[in-house]
Amino acid sequence: MSINPSLHLAEYLERLPGTTFKKLYQQPSTTFAIFRRMLPHLAKTFVMRMLFLPHPMTLTDLDTWVKPEAKRKKDQSLSILRSLHIVQISAPSKEKPQEIQLMSNFKKSLRLALTGGGNHNSFGVPSSLLVPPEIDLAFLDRYARKKWEDVLHFVVSSVGYKSSLGDGSGPNKGVKELLIAGRLVDRRPNGSLGITQAGFTFLLQEANAQVWTLLLLWLEVLGNNKSSGLDPVDMLSFLFMLASLELGRAYDTNALTEERRNMLPSLVDFGLIYIPQHKRSMFFPTRLATTLTSGGNSLRTISEGVTAATQSAQTSQQSLGPLGGGGEQQAGSVVIETNYRLYAYTQSALQIAVLALFAKLNMRFPDMVAGRLSRASIRQAINFGITADQIISYLAVHAHEQMHRTAALTNKPVLPPTVVDQIRLWQLENERMKTTSGFLFRDFTDDKDYLDTARFSEEIGVLVWKNDHARMFFANKHEQIKDFLKTRKRAE
Amino acid sequence: MPRAIRGVLIECDPSIKSIIVNIDSVNHDFIIEDLDEERVVVKENMVHLLKQKLEDRLKENLPPVDESGSE
Numbered sequence: 001m002s003i004n005p006s007l008h009l010a011e012y013l014e015r016l017p018g019t020t021f022k023k024l025y026q027q028p029s030t031t032f033a034i035f036r037r038m039l040p041h042l043a044k045t046f047v048m049r050m051l052f053l054p055h056p057m058t059l060t061d062l063d064t065w066v067k068p069e070a071k072r073k074k075d076q077s078l079s080i081l082r083s084l085h086i087v088q089i090s091a092p093s094k095e096k097p098q099e100i101q102l103m104s105n106f107k108k109s110l111r112l113a114l115t116g117g118g119n120h121n122s123f124g125v126p127s128s129l130l131v132p133p134e135i136d137l138a139f140l141d142r143y144a145r146k147k148w149e150d151v152l153h154f155v156v157s158s159v160g161y162k163s164s165l166g167d168g169s170g171p172n173k174g175v176k177e178l179l180i181a182g183r184l185v186d187r188r189p190n191g192s193l194g195i196t197q198a199g200f201t202f203l204l205q206e207a208n209a210q211v212w213t214l215l216l217l218w219l220e221v222l223g224n225n226k227s228s229g230l231d232p233v234d235m236l237s238f239l240f241m242l243a244s245l246e247l248g249r250a251y252d253t254n255a256l257t258e259e260r261r262n263m264l265p266s267l268v269d270f271g272l273i274y275i276p277q278h279k280r281s282m283f284f285p286t287r288l289a290t291t292l293t294s295g296g297n298s299l300r301t302i303s304e305g306v307t308a309a310t311q312s313a314q315t316s317q318q319s320l321g322p323l324g325g326g327g328e329q330q331a332g333s334v335v336i337e338t339n340y341r342l343y344a345y346t347q348s349a350l351q352i353a354v355l356a357l358f359a360k361l362n363m364r365f366p367d368m369v370a371g372r373l374s375r376a377s378i379r380q381a382i383n384f385g386i387t388a389d390q391i392i393s394y395l396a397v398h399a400h401e402q403m404h405r406t407a408a409l410t411n412k413p414v415l416p417p418t419v420v421d422q423i424r425l426w427q428l429e430n431e432r433m434k435t436t437s438g439f440l441f442r443d444f445t446d447d448k449d450y451l452d453t454a455r456f457s458e459e460i461g462v463l464v465w466k467n468d469h470a471r472m473f474f475a476n477k478h479e480q481i482k483d484f485l486k487t488r489k490r491a492e
Numbered sequence: 493m494p495r496a497i498r499g500v501l502i503e504c505d506p507s508i509k510s511i512i513v514n515i516d517s518v519n520h521d522f523i524i525e526d527l528d529e530e531r532v533v534v535k536e537n538m539v540h541l542l543k544q545k546l547e548d549r550l551k552e553n554l555p556p557v558d559e560s561g562s563e
Contacts, residue, residue, distance in 0.1 A: 432546065433504035433512075439496040440525055440533045453494065464501055465531060472525070474501045474533065485494065 009212050010038060012219075014083050020233050021085035024240075025105045028113035029123050033240035035110060037293040038084060042070075043077035047086065047102065051110060056101035059089065124245045125255035127282040135284060137248045140274055144286035147271025148207065149350065151175060151214070155184055155199050156353035172269040175214075182217035195357070203354070211288050214270060215239060234259055242272065242285050243292035250282040334398040338416040340373045345400065357381050358391045373419065378426040388427035392420055436464050438476035447471070449488075456484050499524045499533040506530060508546070515545050 013034075016024075024030045035047060049065070050057065066074045078100075081087040086106050090099045102110075150171045179185050184199035195203075202213055223232040238260050245251060253261055253275075264283060267273045272289040276282065333351070335343040342359050345368045346352060352369050355361060358381035361371035381391060392415065399414050407414045441457075444450035450471040457463040457475045466473035475481060502512070506529045513532070516522040522542050525533040534542060 432508050432550075433502045433543075435539060436501045436503075437536055438499070438501060440499055440501075441494055441496050442525070444494045449494065465503075465527070467527065470527075472527070474527075478496050482496070 009216060012216050013038065016233075018085050021103075022105055023233050024237050025085075025103065025109050027237045027241065028109040029244045030237040030240040031106055031109035032113035033243050033293040034084060034086075039080065039086075040073075040077055042066075042073050043081050046077060046081065047110070050087075050100070050102050051107060051114075053101075056090070056099040059098040059100055062100060124241060125252045127250040127252040129250065129252075129279060129282055131250050131282075132276055132279065135250075135274070135276065140248065140284055140286045143274050144271045144288045147171070147269070148211075148288060151179070151270070152203065152210075152350055153353060155179060155195055155203060156350065156357070174266060175269050178214065178217055178221060181221050182214075184217075207288070208291055211270070211272070211292065218266065218270075231259065235263060238263060239292060242267075242289040245285040245290060247285060247287060247290045250284055253281050253283055332399060332401045332404075334395060335400045335403055336373070336395055336415060336419055338418055340419060340422070341370070342372055343368060343370050343400075344398075351398075354394075357386060373423065375426050375429075378423055379430055382427055382430050388423045391423055436474070436476055438462075438464060438474055439478040439481075440472060440474050441478075441481070442470075442472040444471045452488070453481065453485065457481050497524060497533070498536060500536050500539050501527075502532050502534055502539075503530055511546060511549055512542065515542065515549065 024034070035044065039047065046062070046065075063074075078087070078089075082089065085103060088101055088103055090096070092098050154171050154176060179199075180187065180193070182198075183196055184202050185193045186196045186199075187193060202210060219232045219235055222235065234257075253264065256264075264273065264275065267289075268275055270288070272286060274284045274286055276284075333345045334355070335345075342355070342361075344351065344355055347367055352361065352364075355369065355371070358377055359371045359373050360377045361369050363370040378388070378391070382388070396415055403414050406412075413420075441453065444453070450473075451468070454463065454466050454468075454473045457473065457480075458466075460480055462475040462477045462481070464474045464476055502509075504512070509530060509532060512534075513523070513526065522534050522538045523532050524535055527533060
């Protein structure tokens with residue numbers, strides 16, 4: 001269940017050295033974006049209160065701002081502020097109490113961002129050219145959604161579900177290579193592409209987190225590739241700048257530095273910006289770009305993702321009532337029968353692709369697909385790292401209204417128990433062995449030695465298996481047991 | 493002095509275990525310690541290969557899956 005750690009923006013930022021932050025904080029837009037997105041509320045309050053202080057303040061003064069019972073929250077906030085190089089805390093000494101202050105460049109830029117002024121152009125330069133009338137908010141939203149869905153489809157369609165539009169409609173080659181480099185999809189031995197566990201986690205994210213995942217992958221790939229001539233720090237601050245632009249407004253590409261202009265084609269590929277065919281000197285940020293820094297959504301794990309999908313399906317069901325069905329969220333569209341046949345009343349290619357992860361779909365109609373669950377299809381899903389429980393909860397959440405009605409009438413569970421059990425059995429079949437990595441302890445000199453050590457490891461909860469007769473046991477961690485053995489030896 | 497050996501504990505059915513022992517018997521490069529009917533300790537770097545070999549072995553022995561039934 002390992003997920004590329006750099007998928008998290010916070011972790012990515014924390015790994016950057018202090019000098020990088022100095023550069024980032026030269027831009028008011030970047031400073032403001034980090035302030036908005038990366039800080040918890042308490043940390044924001046600290047920053048705002050310190051922003052216009054002329055002198056450093058003592059830590060004891062800061063303590064008086066916080067209720068004693070919130071000490072943990074305060075410590076967390078301070079540690080975040082320090083790791084992002086936003087505050088400076090003087091070293092403890094006897095003569096002077098510890099003092100805290102904002103880093104000077106952060107302070108300066110945030111003041112500029114909030115009060116305006118300066119000619120840093122860090123919030124973009126609006127284009128003076130006439131905006132083509134057909135480019136409005138709806139157009140940009142449609143465009144961004146199309147681009148982003150292409151990316152998502154590429155991730156899922158690698159499973160074998162072929163989009164009816166053919167291969168030409170997928171994302172750009174560069175984007176595809178990026179997804180492969182980021183191991184969201186994998187080249188299989190037979191040359192085809194397949195979704196990975198990380199890719200499945202990716203699919204379950206909110207769009208905002210997905211965009212960041214892709215952008216961070218991109219930064220990483222370009223950062224490793226020095227010949228690209230792009231500086232990841234500058235790129236990051238450009239992304240933060242995009243986030244501060246106004247949706248539906250045209251900006252001037254000529255006001256950008258050359259490096260940033262070189263980034264534009266990739267951003268077009270991701271759907272973050274739109275450049276009109278006949279007016280190359282202006283660009284429009286789309287909703288994907290302008291919402292980059294809104295909300296502090298972190299990445300979800302698979303299980304959280306499923307939970308979120310469950311909840312959103314439930315709420316949309318409630319809010320739409322019996323009329324819901326044509327809604328965007330494809331709630332209640334899947335029928336599953338006791339003979340493993342599966343019917344989904346949906347037009348969403350994405351949902352069909354998700355179904356194709358674990359079901360063998362063999363018919364498609366204008367508003368419905370039909371298929372069945374089989375040993376092979378479940379096995380395939382499990383190979384992708386999807387668990388039986390995830391499949392079952394997906395089916396339960398998306399169960400068609402008719403399934404609920406029948407279940408209520410006959411007083412039976414919504415999903416046929418035979419199917420649910422069989423999915424679990426198929427999973428078990430694929431997990432013929434349970435593996436636990438750890439350490440085998442053996443060759444104890446006497447019974448007492450063995451018994452004491454085994455009891456100790458049982459007490460600290462690392463014992464997995466033991467055999468008193470053979471004087472062996474298996475533990476999943478060894479550090480504490482080693483220490484225990486050492487102290488015993490010394491005591492002897 | 494007791495020893496600690498790094499490895500992976502595998503718990504499975506006796507039938508599967510006998511296949512693992514059989515796979516190991518070719519070069520003796522998988523198993524560190526044969527614990528009992530349902531457990532063996534295997535070298536950590538060999539688990540992946542072992543899983544693959546086991547899979548192949550099972551494929552040979554299992555009857556082809558009945559995937560008929562009208563679609």
